[in-house]
Amino acid sequence: MFRTSVPRPLRVLPIALGIAAVAGFGALLPAPASALPYGPYTCQQGFVWRDAYNGDTVCVRPGDRDTAHAENAQAAARRSPNGGAYGPDTCKQGFVWRETRPADHVCVTPDRRDRARAQNSEGAQHFADASQLPAGKVHVRTQKHQLGGWIFVDSASGLSPNARLEFYAAGVNTIGLRALGNRQTDGNGYLPRETAALADVRCQIPRDRAATVIVVDTRTGIATSAGTTYAFSC
Structure with a gap:
Protein backbone atom coordinates (compact mmCIF):
# COMPACT_ATOMS: atom_id res chain seq x y z
CA MET A 1 0.00 0.00 0.00
CA PHE A 2 1.38 3.44 -0.90
CA ARG A 3 1.90 5.97 1.85
CA THR A 4 0.65 9.49 1.43
CA SER A 5 3.24 11.18 3.61
CA VAL A 6 6.98 11.02 4.09
CA PRO A 7 8.09 8.60 6.84
CA ARG A 8 10.20 9.78 9.75
CA PRO A 9 13.70 11.05 8.90
CA LEU A 10 15.51 7.99 10.31
CA ARG A 11 14.69 6.10 7.08
CA VAL A 12 16.12 8.77 4.80
CA LEU A 13 19.57 8.17 3.36
CA PRO A 14 22.41 10.21 4.90
CA ILE A 15 22.86 13.52 3.13
CA ALA A 16 26.10 12.61 1.37
CA LEU A 17 24.69 9.29 0.16
CA GLY A 18 21.44 10.94 -0.88
CA ILE A 19 23.29 13.50 -3.01
CA ALA A 20 25.35 10.76 -4.62
CA ALA A 21 22.22 8.76 -5.37
CA VAL A 22 20.51 11.70 -7.03
CA ALA A 23 23.59 12.41 -9.10
CA GLY A 24 23.80 8.77 -10.10
CA PHE A 25 20.20 8.67 -11.28
CA GLY A 26 20.06 12.14 -12.86
CA ALA A 27 20.49 11.06 -16.48
CA LEU A 28 18.14 8.07 -16.50
CA LEU A 29 15.80 7.60 -19.43
CA PRO A 30 12.82 5.33 -20.07
CA ALA A 31 13.49 2.16 -22.04
CA PRO A 32 13.80 2.75 -25.82
CA ALA A 33 10.38 2.82 -27.47
CA SER A 34 9.19 1.80 -30.91
CA ALA A 35 7.38 4.28 -33.13
CA LEU A 36 3.59 4.01 -32.83
CA PRO A 37 1.41 3.97 -35.98
CA TYR A 38 -0.97 6.73 -34.82
CA GLY A 39 1.33 8.77 -32.63
CA PRO A 40 1.65 8.74 -28.83
CA TYR A 41 -2.09 8.24 -28.32
CA THR A 42 -2.21 4.99 -30.30
CA CYS A 43 -4.55 2.53 -28.54
CA GLN A 44 -3.89 -1.09 -27.68
CA GLN A 45 -5.14 -3.78 -30.03
CA GLY A 46 -8.92 -4.01 -29.71
CA PHE A 47 -9.41 -0.37 -28.68
CA VAL A 48 -10.11 2.77 -30.71
CA TRP A 49 -10.41 6.48 -30.01
CA ARG A 50 -13.82 7.36 -28.61
CA ASP A 51 -14.19 10.29 -31.01
CA ALA A 52 -17.04 11.89 -29.05
CA TYR A 53 -15.66 15.21 -30.33
CA ASN A 54 -12.87 16.19 -32.69
CA GLY A 55 -9.59 15.33 -30.95
CA ASP A 56 -11.08 12.90 -28.41
CA THR A 57 -8.35 10.26 -27.99
CA VAL A 58 -9.76 8.34 -25.02
CA CYS A 59 -9.33 4.64 -25.89
CA VAL A 60 -12.55 2.59 -25.80
CA ARG A 61 -14.02 -0.52 -27.40
CA PRO A 62 -15.35 -0.03 -30.95
CA GLY A 63 -18.93 -0.40 -29.73
CA ASP A 64 -18.47 2.54 -27.36
CA ARG A 65 -17.24 4.71 -30.23
CA ASP A 66 -20.31 3.72 -32.26
CA THR A 67 -22.48 4.71 -29.30
CA ALA A 68 -20.76 8.10 -29.02
CA HIS A 69 -21.36 8.75 -32.73
CA ALA A 70 -25.03 7.78 -32.35
CA GLU A 71 -25.40 10.11 -29.37
CA ASN A 72 -23.92 12.96 -31.40
CA ALA A 73 -26.45 12.30 -34.16
CA GLN A 74 -29.33 12.40 -31.66
CA ALA A 75 -28.13 15.51 -29.83
CA ALA A 76 -30.55 18.01 -31.38
CA ALA A 77 -33.57 15.77 -30.83
CA ARG A 78 -32.78 15.47 -27.12
CA ARG A 79 -32.26 19.19 -26.56
CA SER A 80 -35.09 21.38 -25.28
CA PRO A 81 -36.26 23.41 -28.32
CA ASN A 82 -36.86 26.53 -26.24
CA GLY A 83 -33.80 26.27 -24.03
CA GLY A 84 -34.24 26.29 -20.28
CA ALA A 85 -32.54 26.66 -16.93
CA TYR A 86 -29.14 25.75 -18.40
CA GLY A 87 -29.34 27.94 -21.48
CA PRO A 88 -29.85 26.90 -25.10
CA ARG A 115 -20.09 5.63 -18.53
CA ALA A 116 -18.34 8.59 -20.18
CA ARG A 117 -16.81 9.57 -16.84
CA ALA A 118 -15.62 6.01 -16.29
CA GLN A 119 -14.09 5.96 -19.77
CA ASN A 120 -12.18 9.16 -19.00
CA SER A 121 -10.70 7.49 -15.95
CA GLU A 122 -9.96 4.16 -17.66
CA GLY A 123 -8.67 5.41 -21.00
CA ALA A 124 -4.99 5.76 -20.10
CA GLN A 125 -4.82 2.05 -19.33
CA HIS A 126 -5.58 1.22 -22.96
CA PHE A 127 -2.76 3.07 -24.75
CA ALA A 128 -0.28 0.95 -26.69
CA ASP A 129 2.64 2.62 -24.88
CA ALA A 130 1.74 5.25 -22.30
CA SER A 131 5.41 6.08 -21.76
CA GLN A 132 5.35 7.92 -25.10
CA LEU A 133 2.62 10.39 -24.09
CA PRO A 134 3.61 14.06 -24.46
CA ALA A 135 4.47 16.24 -21.49
CA GLY A 136 1.55 18.11 -19.95
CA LYS A 137 0.94 20.68 -17.23
CA VAL A 138 1.72 18.47 -14.25
CA HIS A 139 5.25 17.74 -13.07
CA VAL A 140 6.61 15.38 -10.43
CA ARG A 141 9.86 15.11 -8.52
CA THR A 142 11.56 12.16 -6.83
CA GLN A 143 13.35 11.71 -3.53
CA LYS A 144 15.25 8.43 -3.13
CA HIS A 145 15.39 6.34 0.03
CA GLN A 146 17.05 3.01 0.85
CA LEU A 147 14.24 0.85 -0.54
CA GLY A 148 13.09 2.93 -3.49
CA GLY A 149 11.77 6.47 -3.43
CA TRP A 150 9.01 8.97 -2.82
CA ILE A 151 7.20 10.62 -5.70
CA PHE A 152 5.81 14.12 -5.16
CA VAL A 153 3.62 16.45 -7.23
CA ASP A 154 5.97 19.34 -7.99
CA SER A 155 3.54 21.65 -9.80
CA ALA A 156 0.26 21.58 -11.69
CA SER A 157 -1.71 24.40 -13.32
CA GLY A 158 -4.00 25.08 -16.26
CA LEU A 159 -6.04 21.92 -15.66
CA SER A 160 -9.79 21.41 -15.38
CA PRO A 161 -11.23 23.09 -12.27
CA ASN A 162 -12.22 20.74 -9.45
CA ALA A 163 -10.92 17.73 -11.37
CA ARG A 164 -9.70 14.43 -10.03
CA LEU A 165 -6.20 13.71 -11.33
CA GLU A 166 -5.15 10.07 -11.43
CA PHE A 167 -1.45 9.17 -11.48
CA TYR A 168 0.16 6.03 -12.87
CA ALA A 169 3.65 4.73 -13.57
CA ALA A 170 4.53 3.26 -16.97
CA GLY A 171 7.63 1.18 -17.60
CA VAL A 172 7.61 -0.68 -14.28
CA ASN A 173 7.84 -4.48 -14.15
CA THR A 174 4.07 -4.92 -14.09
CA ILE A 175 1.45 -5.54 -16.75
CA GLY A 176 -0.02 -2.22 -17.85
CA LEU A 177 0.11 0.89 -15.68
CA ARG A 178 0.80 0.94 -11.98
CA ALA A 179 -1.52 3.16 -9.92
CA LEU A 180 0.27 5.76 -7.80
CA GLY A 181 -2.53 7.83 -6.31
CA ASN A 182 -4.79 10.77 -7.05
CA ARG A 183 -5.18 14.45 -6.35
CA GLN A 184 -7.96 17.05 -6.74
CA THR A 185 -7.42 20.40 -8.44
CA ASP A 186 -8.90 23.56 -6.95
CA GLY A 187 -11.47 25.84 -8.60
CA ASN A 188 -8.75 27.31 -10.81
CA GLY A 189 -7.35 23.99 -12.02
CA TYR A 190 -4.25 24.34 -9.82
CA LEU A 191 -2.28 22.12 -7.44
CA PRO A 192 0.45 23.53 -5.18
CA ARG A 193 3.93 22.08 -4.83
CA GLU A 194 3.45 19.29 -2.32
CA THR A 195 5.49 18.09 0.63
CA ALA A 196 3.34 15.00 1.25
CA ALA A 197 4.33 12.17 -1.08
CA LEU A 198 1.95 11.03 -3.79
CA ALA A 199 3.47 7.55 -3.54
CA ASP A 200 6.16 5.64 -1.65
CA VAL A 201 7.44 2.88 -3.96
CA ARG A 202 10.04 0.14 -3.95
CA CYS A 203 12.79 -0.23 -6.53
CA GLN A 204 12.20 -2.97 -9.09
CA ILE A 205 13.69 -1.94 -12.43
CA PRO A 206 17.36 -1.76 -13.52
CA ARG A 207 19.40 1.15 -12.25
CA ASP A 208 19.88 2.53 -15.78
CA ARG A 209 16.13 2.80 -16.45
CA ALA A 210 13.46 5.24 -15.30
CA ALA A 211 9.69 4.93 -15.15
CA THR A 212 7.35 7.51 -16.68
CA VAL A 213 4.65 9.09 -14.53
CA ILE A 214 1.32 9.45 -16.33
CA VAL A 215 -1.45 11.79 -15.17
CA VAL A 216 -5.09 11.71 -16.30
CA ASP A 217 -7.43 14.70 -15.97
CA THR A 218 -10.64 12.73 -15.46
CA ARG A 219 -12.89 15.65 -16.43
CA THR A 220 -11.48 15.55 -19.94
CA GLY A 221 -9.89 12.12 -20.19
CA ILE A 222 -6.68 13.77 -21.40
CA ALA A 223 -3.58 11.83 -20.38
CA THR A 224 -0.08 13.31 -20.42
CA SER A 225 3.36 12.61 -19.03
CA ALA A 226 4.28 14.27 -15.73
CA GLY A 227 7.94 13.39 -16.22
CA THR A 228 10.18 10.46 -15.33
CA THR A 229 11.05 9.05 -11.93
CA TYR A 230 13.98 7.00 -10.66
CA ALA A 231 12.04 5.95 -7.53
CA PHE A 232 11.64 2.46 -9.02
CA SER A 233 15.29 2.18 -10.14
CA CYS A 234 17.71 -0.08 -8.25
Whole structure:
Protein backbone atom coordinates (compact mmCIF):
# COMPACT_ATOMS: atom_id res chain seq x y z
CA MET A 1 0.00 0.00 0.00
CA PHE A 2 1.38 3.44 -0.90
CA ARG A 3 1.90 5.97 1.85
CA THR A 4 0.65 9.49 1.43
CA SER A 5 3.24 11.18 3.61
CA VAL A 6 6.98 11.02 4.09
CA PRO A 7 8.09 8.60 6.84
CA ARG A 8 10.20 9.78 9.75
CA PRO A 9 13.70 11.05 8.90
CA LEU A 10 15.51 7.99 10.31
CA ARG A 11 14.69 6.10 7.08
CA VAL A 12 16.12 8.77 4.80
CA LEU A 13 19.57 8.17 3.36
CA PRO A 14 22.41 10.21 4.90
CA ILE A 15 22.86 13.52 3.13
CA ALA A 16 26.10 12.61 1.37
CA LEU A 17 24.69 9.29 0.16
CA GLY A 18 21.44 10.94 -0.88
CA ILE A 19 23.29 13.50 -3.01
CA ALA A 20 25.35 10.76 -4.62
CA ALA A 21 22.22 8.76 -5.37
CA VAL A 22 20.51 11.70 -7.03
CA ALA A 23 23.59 12.41 -9.10
CA GLY A 24 23.80 8.77 -10.10
CA PHE A 25 20.20 8.67 -11.28
CA GLY A 26 20.06 12.14 -12.86
CA ALA A 27 20.49 11.06 -16.48
CA LEU A 28 18.14 8.07 -16.50
CA LEU A 29 15.80 7.60 -19.43
CA PRO A 30 12.82 5.33 -20.07
CA ALA A 31 13.49 2.16 -22.04
CA PRO A 32 13.80 2.75 -25.82
CA ALA A 33 10.38 2.82 -27.47
CA SER A 34 9.19 1.80 -30.91
CA ALA A 35 7.38 4.28 -33.13
CA LEU A 36 3.59 4.01 -32.83
CA PRO A 37 1.41 3.97 -35.98
CA TYR A 38 -0.97 6.73 -34.82
CA GLY A 39 1.33 8.77 -32.63
CA PRO A 40 1.65 8.74 -28.83
CA TYR A 41 -2.09 8.24 -28.32
CA THR A 42 -2.21 4.99 -30.30
CA CYS A 43 -4.55 2.53 -28.54
CA GLN A 44 -3.89 -1.09 -27.68
CA GLN A 45 -5.14 -3.78 -30.03
CA GLY A 46 -8.92 -4.01 -29.71
CA PHE A 47 -9.41 -0.37 -28.68
CA VAL A 48 -10.11 2.77 -30.71
CA TRP A 49 -10.41 6.48 -30.01
CA ARG A 50 -13.82 7.36 -28.61
CA ASP A 51 -14.19 10.29 -31.01
CA ALA A 52 -17.04 11.89 -29.05
CA TYR A 53 -15.66 15.21 -30.33
CA ASN A 54 -12.87 16.19 -32.69
CA GLY A 55 -9.59 15.33 -30.95
CA ASP A 56 -11.08 12.90 -28.41
CA THR A 57 -8.35 10.26 -27.99
CA VAL A 58 -9.76 8.34 -25.02
CA CYS A 59 -9.33 4.64 -25.89
CA VAL A 60 -12.55 2.59 -25.80
CA ARG A 61 -14.02 -0.52 -27.40
CA PRO A 62 -15.35 -0.03 -30.95
CA GLY A 63 -18.93 -0.40 -29.73
CA ASP A 64 -18.47 2.54 -27.36
CA ARG A 65 -17.24 4.71 -30.23
CA ASP A 66 -20.31 3.72 -32.26
CA THR A 67 -22.48 4.71 -29.30
CA ALA A 68 -20.76 8.10 -29.02
CA HIS A 69 -21.36 8.75 -32.73
CA ALA A 70 -25.03 7.78 -32.35
CA GLU A 71 -25.40 10.11 -29.37
CA ASN A 72 -23.92 12.96 -31.40
CA ALA A 73 -26.45 12.30 -34.16
CA GLN A 74 -29.33 12.40 -31.66
CA ALA A 75 -28.13 15.51 -29.83
CA ALA A 76 -30.55 18.01 -31.38
CA ALA A 77 -33.57 15.77 -30.83
CA ARG A 78 -32.78 15.47 -27.12
CA ARG A 79 -32.26 19.19 -26.56
CA SER A 80 -35.09 21.38 -25.28
CA PRO A 81 -36.26 23.41 -28.32
CA ASN A 82 -36.86 26.53 -26.24
CA GLY A 83 -33.80 26.27 -24.03
CA GLY A 84 -34.24 26.29 -20.28
CA ALA A 85 -32.54 26.66 -16.93
CA TYR A 86 -29.14 25.75 -18.40
CA GLY A 87 -29.34 27.94 -21.48
CA PRO A 88 -29.85 26.90 -25.10
CA ASP A 89 -28.24 23.50 -24.49
CA THR A 90 -30.74 22.51 -21.79
CA CYS A 91 -31.74 18.87 -22.27
CA LYS A 92 -35.24 17.47 -22.40
CA GLN A 93 -36.59 15.72 -19.31
CA GLY A 94 -34.72 12.48 -18.65
CA PHE A 95 -31.49 13.54 -20.35
CA VAL A 96 -28.28 15.14 -19.05
CA TRP A 97 -25.10 16.50 -20.61
CA ARG A 98 -22.65 13.75 -21.50
CA GLU A 99 -19.61 15.72 -20.29
CA THR A 100 -16.79 13.73 -21.85
CA ARG A 101 -15.20 17.15 -21.29
CA PRO A 102 -16.73 20.24 -19.62
CA ALA A 103 -17.82 21.68 -22.99
CA ASP A 104 -19.58 18.47 -24.10
CA HIS A 105 -23.29 19.32 -23.92
CA VAL A 106 -24.59 16.39 -25.97
CA CYS A 107 -27.73 15.17 -24.20
CA VAL A 108 -27.68 11.52 -23.12
CA THR A 109 -29.30 9.31 -20.49
CA PRO A 110 -27.71 9.54 -17.01
CA ASP A 111 -26.14 6.09 -17.28
CA ARG A 112 -24.32 7.16 -20.44
CA ARG A 113 -22.85 10.18 -18.64
CA ASP A 114 -21.65 7.85 -15.89
CA ARG A 115 -20.09 5.63 -18.53
CA ALA A 116 -18.34 8.59 -20.18
CA ARG A 117 -16.81 9.57 -16.84
CA ALA A 118 -15.62 6.01 -16.29
CA GLN A 119 -14.09 5.96 -19.77
CA ASN A 120 -12.18 9.16 -19.00
CA SER A 121 -10.70 7.49 -15.95
CA GLU A 122 -9.96 4.16 -17.66
CA GLY A 123 -8.67 5.41 -21.00
CA ALA A 124 -4.99 5.76 -20.10
CA GLN A 125 -4.82 2.05 -19.33
CA HIS A 126 -5.58 1.22 -22.96
CA PHE A 127 -2.76 3.07 -24.75
CA ALA A 128 -0.28 0.95 -26.69
CA ASP A 129 2.64 2.62 -24.88
CA ALA A 130 1.74 5.25 -22.30
CA SER A 131 5.41 6.08 -21.76
CA GLN A 132 5.35 7.92 -25.10
CA LEU A 133 2.62 10.39 -24.09
CA PRO A 134 3.61 14.06 -24.46
CA ALA A 135 4.47 16.24 -21.49
CA GLY A 136 1.55 18.11 -19.95
CA LYS A 137 0.94 20.68 -17.23
CA VAL A 138 1.72 18.47 -14.25
CA HIS A 139 5.25 17.74 -13.07
CA VAL A 140 6.61 15.38 -10.43
CA ARG A 141 9.86 15.11 -8.52
CA THR A 142 11.56 12.16 -6.83
CA GLN A 143 13.35 11.71 -3.53
CA LYS A 144 15.25 8.43 -3.13
CA HIS A 145 15.39 6.34 0.03
CA GLN A 146 17.05 3.01 0.85
CA LEU A 147 14.24 0.85 -0.54
CA GLY A 148 13.09 2.93 -3.49
CA GLY A 149 11.77 6.47 -3.43
CA TRP A 150 9.01 8.97 -2.82
CA ILE A 151 7.20 10.62 -5.70
CA PHE A 152 5.81 14.12 -5.16
CA VAL A 153 3.62 16.45 -7.23
CA ASP A 154 5.97 19.34 -7.99
CA SER A 155 3.54 21.65 -9.80
CA ALA A 156 0.26 21.58 -11.69
CA SER A 157 -1.71 24.40 -13.32
CA GLY A 158 -4.00 25.08 -16.26
CA LEU A 159 -6.04 21.92 -15.66
CA SER A 160 -9.79 21.41 -15.38
CA PRO A 161 -11.23 23.09 -12.27
CA ASN A 162 -12.22 20.74 -9.45
CA ALA A 163 -10.92 17.73 -11.37
CA ARG A 164 -9.70 14.43 -10.03
CA LEU A 165 -6.20 13.71 -11.33
CA GLU A 166 -5.15 10.07 -11.43
CA PHE A 167 -1.45 9.17 -11.48
CA TYR A 168 0.16 6.03 -12.87
CA ALA A 169 3.65 4.73 -13.57
CA ALA A 170 4.53 3.26 -16.97
CA GLY A 171 7.63 1.18 -17.60
CA VAL A 172 7.61 -0.68 -14.28
CA ASN A 173 7.84 -4.48 -14.15
CA THR A 174 4.07 -4.92 -14.09
CA ILE A 175 1.45 -5.54 -16.75
CA GLY A 176 -0.02 -2.22 -17.85
CA LEU A 177 0.11 0.89 -15.68
CA ARG A 178 0.80 0.94 -11.98
CA ALA A 179 -1.52 3.16 -9.92
CA LEU A 180 0.27 5.76 -7.80
CA GLY A 181 -2.53 7.83 -6.31
CA ASN A 182 -4.79 10.77 -7.05
CA ARG A 183 -5.18 14.45 -6.35
CA GLN A 184 -7.96 17.05 -6.74
CA THR A 185 -7.42 20.40 -8.44
CA ASP A 186 -8.90 23.56 -6.95
CA GLY A 187 -11.47 25.84 -8.60
CA ASN A 188 -8.75 27.31 -10.81
CA GLY A 189 -7.35 23.99 -12.02
CA TYR A 190 -4.25 24.34 -9.82
CA LEU A 191 -2.28 22.12 -7.44
CA PRO A 192 0.45 23.53 -5.18
CA ARG A 193 3.93 22.08 -4.83
CA GLU A 194 3.45 19.29 -2.32
CA THR A 195 5.49 18.09 0.63
CA ALA A 196 3.34 15.00 1.25
CA ALA A 197 4.33 12.17 -1.08
CA LEU A 198 1.95 11.03 -3.79
CA ALA A 199 3.47 7.55 -3.54
CA ASP A 200 6.16 5.64 -1.65
CA VAL A 201 7.44 2.88 -3.96
CA ARG A 202 10.04 0.14 -3.95
CA CYS A 203 12.79 -0.23 -6.53
CA GLN A 204 12.20 -2.97 -9.09
CA ILE A 205 13.69 -1.94 -12.43
CA PRO A 206 17.36 -1.76 -13.52
CA ARG A 207 19.40 1.15 -12.25
CA ASP A 208 19.88 2.53 -15.78
CA ARG A 209 16.13 2.80 -16.45
CA ALA A 210 13.46 5.24 -15.30
CA ALA A 211 9.69 4.93 -15.15
CA THR A 212 7.35 7.51 -16.68
CA VAL A 213 4.65 9.09 -14.53
CA ILE A 214 1.32 9.45 -16.33
CA VAL A 215 -1.45 11.79 -15.17
CA VAL A 216 -5.09 11.71 -16.30
CA ASP A 217 -7.43 14.70 -15.97
CA THR A 218 -10.64 12.73 -15.46
CA ARG A 219 -12.89 15.65 -16.43
CA THR A 220 -11.48 15.55 -19.94
CA GLY A 221 -9.89 12.12 -20.19
CA ILE A 222 -6.68 13.77 -21.40
CA ALA A 223 -3.58 11.83 -20.38
CA THR A 224 -0.08 13.31 -20.42
CA SER A 225 3.36 12.61 -19.03
CA ALA A 226 4.28 14.27 -15.73
CA GLY A 227 7.94 13.39 -16.22
CA THR A 228 10.18 10.46 -15.33
CA THR A 229 11.05 9.05 -11.93
CA TYR A 230 13.98 7.00 -10.66
CA ALA A 231 12.04 5.95 -7.53
CA PHE A 232 11.64 2.46 -9.02
CA SER A 233 15.29 2.18 -10.14
CA CYS A 234 17.71 -0.08 -8.25
